[in-house]
Amino acid sequence: MRTSLRICALAAAFALPGFAQPSTAPQAISQATIQALMNRLTAAEARIRDLEQKANPGGTPTPQAAAVTLPTLAPAPAVSVAAMTSAPAVPAEAVPVNPGALPTVAAPEKDDISAHMMDIPGGPALKIRGFFDFNYGMGPDANPLQFPLGAPAHNTFQAGEFDLFLTSKLSDHLDVVGEVVFGWDQTNYAGIDVERYQLTYRQNEYFQISAGRYHSAIGYYNTAYHHGTWFGTAEGRPFMYYYEDSGGLLPVHNVGITATGLVPGIRGLGLHWVAEGGNGRSSSNAGQPVQNFLSDRNHKSYNLALYARPDWLTGAQFGGSYYRDRLVPDGIPHVTQTIASAYAVYMTPKWEFLNEAVLLTNKQDGMATPFRTPLMYTQIARGFGKYRPYFRYQYVNSPHNDPINVYTDRYQGPSLGLRWDFSDFAAFKLQYNRLDQRSGASNSLNAQIGYTF
Amino acid sequence: MRLRIVISTVAALLITAGPMCAADGVAIIVNKANTGADGMTAKQLKQIFSGEKARWTDGQKIQTLATGVAEPEHKGAIQFLFGMSEPEYQKYCLHAVFVGTPQAVPRDSGASSAVLNLVALIPGAIGFVRADLVNGTVKVVKIDGLGPGDAGYVLAGK
Numbered sequence: 001m002r003t004s005l006r007i008c009a010l011a012a013a014f015a016l017p018g019f020a021q022p023s024t025a026p027q028a029i030s031q032a033t034i035q036a037l038m039n040r041l042t043a044a045e046a047r048i049r050d051l052e053q054k055a056n057p058g059g060t061p062t063p064q065a066a067a068v069t070l071p072t073l074a075p076a077p078a079v080s081v082a083a084m085t086s087a088p089a090v091p092a093e094a095v096p097v098n099p100g101a102l103p104t105v106a107a108p109e110k111d112d113i114s115a116h117m118m119d120i121p122g123g124p125a126l127k128i129r130g131f132f133d134f135n136y137g138m139g140p141d142a143n144p145l146q147f148p149l150g151a152p153a154h155n156t157f158q159a160g161e162f163d164l165f166l167t168s169k170l171s172d173h174l175d176v177v178g179e180v181v182f183g184w185d186q187t188n189y190a191g192i193d194v195e196r197y198q199l200t201y202r203q204n205e206y207f208q209i210s211a212g213r214y215h216s217a218i219g220y221y222n223t224a225y226h227h228g229t230w231f232g233t234a235e236g237r238p239f240m241y242y243y244e245d246s247g248g249l250l251p252v253h254n255v256g257i258t259a260t261g262l263v264p265g266i267r268g269l270g271l272h273w274v275a276e277g278g279n280g281r282s283s284s285n286a287g288q289p290v291q292n293f294l295s296d297r298n299h300k301s302y303n304l305a306l307y308a309r310p311d312w313l314t315g316a317q318f319g320g321s322y323y324r325d326r327l328v329p330d331g332i333p334h335v336t337q338t339i340a341s342a343y344a345v346y347m348t349p350k351w352e353f354l355n356e357a358v359l360l361t362n363k364q365d366g367m368a369t370p371f372r373t374p375l376m377y378t379q380i381a382r383g384f385g386k387y388r389p390y391f392r393y394q395y396v397n398s399p400h401n402d403p404i405n406v407y408t409d410r411y412q413g414p415s416l417g418l419r420w421d422f423s424d425f426a427a428f429k430l431q432y433n434r435l436d437q438r439s440g441a442s443n444s445l446n447a448q449i450g451y452t453f
Numbered sequence: 454m455r456l457r458i459v460i461s462t463v464a465a466l467l468i469t470a471g472p473m474c475a476a477d478g479v480a481i482i483v484n485k486a487n488t489g490a491d492g493m494t495a496k497q498l499k500q501i502f503s504g505e506k507a508r509w510t511d512g513q514k515i516q517t518l519a520t521g522v523a524e525p526e527h528k529g530a531i532q533f534l535f536g537m538s539e540p541e542y543q544k545y546c547l548h549a550v551f552v553g554t555p556q557a558v559p560r561d562s563g564a565s566s567a568v569l570n571l572v573a574l575i576p577g578a579i580g581f582v583r584a585d586l587v588n589g590t591v592k593v594v595k596i597d598g599l600g601p602g603d604a605g606y607v608l609a610g611k
Contacts, residue, residue, distance in 0.1 A: 175555075204514070205508075205556065223552060231551065311505070314499070349537045349538075
């Protein structure tokens, strides 16, 4: 019995070390292998030094190449990055390294801004993308941004919109977009506009809501295209969607709340709803037309829209909207403004067919007949590889005595153009415009380079 | 020296492209627990990847995943699912973010192996990977009744 116990104890004594070392443990790297690898590294670094010397003859070697000298290998020295930059943490006897051979690292100044961490681990990260367009225009209505120009037109190289688009995701349901645009006008001075600032909460595909400054869901183009000219096939927006401060008649921007989502339970129709409430446009045409900070009335504008993307016609979208506001201009009766829109659009990678019509009505209190402005355009384009010819016809007829509209004339005519995507992220566009107004007709030609960066 | 570099590069490209060209093309994969993705049409698949269909038939939210542009299957899959070239697709993705419809773009998940792992982990996920990478952790979706390796499969390799 005692003998068998001794045998068991002996067996356990031999077995335990083996048990403690699992069979899958990595094999220990021999000292010779490590030394061989270090030798190869030393040789590679020497070669880098040689190459740098050849590339920069007579120059001083780069700090890294000059300073890094591999130490002779001590038994299993554990050198971390922290140890490399923090002398007291390295026991002198553990790593026999000549201190002069180590790369010198300057201690950060207390007021060094780069020493502060701007990143929030796991937090929002700001992303920026830029857009710009540069033009050459010949003719009175050649510029793609502003109409009427308000000054005699000459052949001009012209800066377009320098657009910085910003996004940041705050959580799975929350994100922020912003668009800061630097733009020039006929005074040649640049102005800065924060064209969009939206905080959006996305609950699911049935409901999302945004607060801030947004593009009104009037028609199709206004929400499909914003300020990055590079996105649009043509060189500029249709005249009916020109910005408020560039001669536009519609409240394309609004400050308030916009909500949208898919209508549940209607299979195959892809029906979406949009509901918006905001400050509306300023009642006066003097100054900033978008009421970012101070509204000139308590009444808020509202806009309701519906659109469908049916399963049976991929690329098609049909929709309409109804907008209502109450304007209080100085010195004249107040005005009820309504805007009704309808559109049919077909967009595929190859084809683009846009058709929109809007009726803008300004009804002054006490007047039986409202002022009605029909606005419409149709645009067709087809892609042939990097080339995309397009045609647009537009019509806007604003009554000459309308109390609200900035532009009171007829704007009618065709545009014919060619877009050439000479790079994946840059396009050249050449567009001819013919414009008929009550005062007469004109022709213009505009060349544009639009790109993202 | 230059010749050696060229030969090495060509050899590396052939090795990289080999499985894509020689094997079964691209597979559309879903989570193994997904029962709503059996027997899909090409049109349904395109609607899912473009965000027009947001939920599976059992009500579960669809999470679309794409490999990065560097992966060999990306180009063919994007051409099939969106009918776009790579530059057109990049512009489309950018535009979707620009107009506030990021759901219209599948999430770029980088390497094929990452897509495979994410689809295996997320119940409502759907993605595409090289067919020869598919393992038992995911389920392959048949498109119009055909899968990788079948004659007439729309995402077959060259």
